[in-house]
Amino acid sequence: MLRLPRLRYLRPATAGEAAASLSKLGSRAMFVAGGTDLFPNLKRRQFEPDTLVQVPPLKGVRRVDGHFEIGATVTLAEAAADPGLRAALPGFAEAAGLVSSPPLRNAGTVGGNLCVDTRCNYYNMTYEWRKSIGFCLKKDGDICLVAPSSPRCWAVSSSDTAPAAMVLGASVVLVGPDGERELPVAELYRDDGIEYLAKQPHEVVTAIRLPAPEGLLTAYVKLRRRGSIDFPLAGAAVALTLDGPIVTGCRIALAAVASHPLEVPEAGAFLAGKRLTDETISAAAELAAKPARPLDNADLTHFWRKKMVRVIVERAIRQAATPSTT
């Protein structure tokens, strides 16, 4: 049986109070929003805080000045179903709607998915299992079991919404004990499986701002084995603007091929100014796949996952360009 450890649970009224609590308690405390990722991890003793600080309700999907502002505790189900988001930014709405399964999307939040812990199948295992194989760098150990000679942790970023937000040039609003700041999503992550977030631990994500300029075309393709539940084996987010057949702007980011959501600017830059053809799409996808470094720490082989990056990027570009076919 999987049990939660003994935990103190705090419910501050505001984000500022939540940040102050965490600031005071330090590493003994963690934020919890929907809990759909954190609780399984706590049950497996991936984290051992003695206190959980609830992120207070931060609801609402609002359209202001050409962008959407989504409260951090808007659930993934609410974001996926929001008519305005679906119409203007289908890539992001799809990504939210592809996280896990319906009951988890009803509890899981947009803010939580952006901050979702990195995953590794040497790490996301029970305490007993990890003990039996020897603990890893990310928790309780001192070597990486995927790449034993590596000084760093290679756990995989498994957020579907992060790359979809990144290609929009989105930012998050962070509240700390000393106030509020805005940070581009592209700067929210670090290339490290353990310290994967660049925000301060006591800063709470309160909102996400998604630019939604007229004419922006978006898509998100998620590779997984089943029709539901599974974490991404790889994901491709695309945001595209076209002038007739010519690409005027393109951003591409990948899920689950590195310790952070991986934007591939070379691929987007390659397409800019070009006509979308089978050849240009294919060449852009090749470029996008190059920096993807899946390792042998998720379902199926890294060889296949690497090969599939090109395939899903191609398809995501096509879907963004021809939304009617999706």
Added chain:
Amino acid sequence: MTQVRLQVNGAVREAEAWPGESLLYFLRERLGLFGSKNACEQGECGSCSVFFDGELVCSCLVLAAAAEGAQIVTVEGLEDDPVAARVREAMVAAGGVQCGFCTPGFVVAMTGLLRGNRHPSDLETREALSGNLCRCTGYVRIFEAVRRAGDALE
């Protein structure tokens, strides 16, 4: 131990619990509501499905303490629910029940689906129930039960 006080199935229920117990553990071991099942305890199977303020969630992934102030409805609390009543009848009549371990979770999820949509398409049904695993039936007769319950609700 701390005292946890919840609104469960329309009544205030109070019991001592360890800080950090999940809602599922609290419902089962503290309140004796064993209708919510424990097949994976990490949100992968839906056997512990309950309504949290009307939303379908996995109670294994909710902290009991976090449910304070919310309206929790378990399968036991759906006894007089008209939609759930049709769902239960249809599940039995259509053969959607075998071992029955996933069944209470499915009854909750199917009730949630049919509250919002009396006649979901086959794919809408499959999508809505895709967080609930069944190992016995191959789902076919559960889909049939959704159709029958929807018809009976007309």
Added chain:
Amino acid sequence: MPEGLRTRGGVGESIPRPDGPDKVSGRFSFGSDLTAPGMLFGKTLRSPHPHALIRSIDVEKATGMPGVKAVLTAADLPGERLYSLHKPPDQPVLAAAGDEVRYAGEPVAIVAAEHPEQARAALEAIAVEYEVLAPLLDPVDAIQRGSVLRELTIRSGDPDAVADVVVDGYYEVGQQDQAPLGPEAGLAIPTPHGGIDLWVATQALHVDLEQVEACLGMRPGAVRLHLGGVGGAFGAREDLSIQVHACLLALKARRPVKMWYGREESFTGHVHRHPAWMWYSTGADRDGRLVFVKATILLDGGAYASSSGAVVANAACFGAGPYRVPNAHVWSGAARTNTVPNGAMRGFGAVQSCFAYEGQMDLLAARLGLDPIELRLKNAIRPGDRLITGQALTGAAPMAKLIDLCQGLPEPPAPSDSLALPGGAGNVASAAEVVRGTGFAVGFKNIAYSEGSDDYATARVRLQRGPDGAAVVQVKTAASEVGQGLVTVCLQVARTELGVEAVEIERADTTVGDAGSSSASRQTWMTGGAVRDAARLVAAEVLKRAGPPAQALAGGHVLDEEGAALAPIELFLDEPIEREFEHHHRPTSGLDPAGQGDAHVSFMFVAHRATVDVDAEAGLARVAQVATAQDVGRAINPLQVHGQIEGGIAQGVGLATMEEIKLKDGLIRNASFTDYIIPTSLDMPEVAAVLVEEPEPEAPYGAKGVGEPPLISSPAAIVAAMRAATGRRLNRVPVSPEELAGLSECRPGWLVRPGQSPAEAVRPAPPL
């Protein structure tokens, strides 16, 4: 007969399950829902190593911890130290200091405490010193070192028979988990007189009882087992899990002890389907008539015997398929390795070899330029034919009819929605990337116990007046309702035989005689037969009491030979009538050294056609439809038969496309529903099923078992469809996206001449 005198809901009708209302309302109590005042929670400390010597176990610290009421090791065992389905037993109740642990997950100590977290903390405080030993993990390696659980050779016909066309193939089947949703669970309650009552979710109360009594060292009668509600089984509950441990802790603590495994622990806490490595050579004449089948079927039995013996026999006996095969040479064996023991899972043995022989039939069809279905029809086995074991088919064997009916079932429409495409909601595929393939496969398997086992089941049937004065039947057996609908079958049988609709199926326990296990598709025949026969004795007594001209019972009445009502049945129930009956099936014989013998009582046949949409670039597949024709003898309850077919096909879809336990250095890498994935509602194909009812002469009501066939050839058909869509070889299940996309191929790690023991195997030359 007047309508009022018909007994409703008897044999042949699709009545709903009697336990359905309790299951849909959440009232039905499963093993993990059991509770008792003063109950403790039991937990198991398991070996982290696949192979090690235990130097010492120190429990002192754990014993004194808060809430801890019992800590036990092998040193505390009061009775037999070994248990097993196999005789003699070989599996330790708890591994002892000074002895070895032989798989990762083997139980070493057990603890009971007031709260599960206290039990967990106590386990953590137990100090076990291990000397790690090299694990034996490769089954060929194991065979070559003589580490063998069973091996069996079947030889029939001419060993030197020559064929016009020969195809050779190598096949692998991955290790499948039964993944019942209900975890292993039970509650042990000590009695005031030193005995113990155990409520447990099991497939076989008496099989458990015999082992529990021996391991507790208790006299017969001191231990009583009761069926706790069973949340699915599929073979996972044939071996002991918590049974002995919970009793030991309860006896020590003198308090009720509940144990249940979480999903992770469940993966090491029960046996799995044997993974298989199979080398086949199939020969035919120019017209496509089979000349010979030569096969080597190697199974990994894991660390202990469990039911490997029967699995080895099934894989061999059915290893040439439901075909006329004049010459056969099959070696089948299970290696003993340092992995989690393998044992029973739905269709055991037959599932593995079916994937190989059906792959061979498709290769042969391609080589001969024949339609694969035509080739199967040409070779289909018929009544009177002999199997490769020499046994003649004496019962119903409608193989050719099944093939005909199955191929005629309507095909599914093209996918209408992106959700129905490979990759589903993930938006991966559009219709342009998808190719549809169709594949066909057939299979067969035995029903009930084989090889000379005295297979029987007991039922007690009581007829009396209920509180309202009307006649009521009570049926008592020790047979496990595991979800398959046995309670419905027993109810229908009792109604049919006694003409009384009010039938209560009592909870199964060991206060009545043995019913054997709910496995091998046997309970409809065996326990159904026992209920029938006991009920017939009761009916005879009613008729005797009624006297002439009473002839029959129906619709609650005693009837004369014209079918006219003479009197209500309850009139003759001043004294209740109770009868017990033990139903045995015809004796079978063992297999001789050439693998010959009438080892099986009866067979079930099945045909599957799969339609699969494949995204060949991504290597993703979605099974659109599985069509099937199944030989059921007679459907006691057609609704439930369809339920068994659909559920079995779901597990076949899982085996073909996603389900596999992955081991690394003997440790399970994916012991959770996050990483061991089973089909969701979005992955389940449409099922088109037709039941073929040719009554089996020896079976009660002519009914064969129905649970296993849906899983025997559905994986083979699904993979055949994927091959048709892609042209790839796909010789391993589950088919990986990588193989489906043509990015890799499964190649044998050893070279074996089909029919020979892997003891002679050599490594292939390294690729240049």
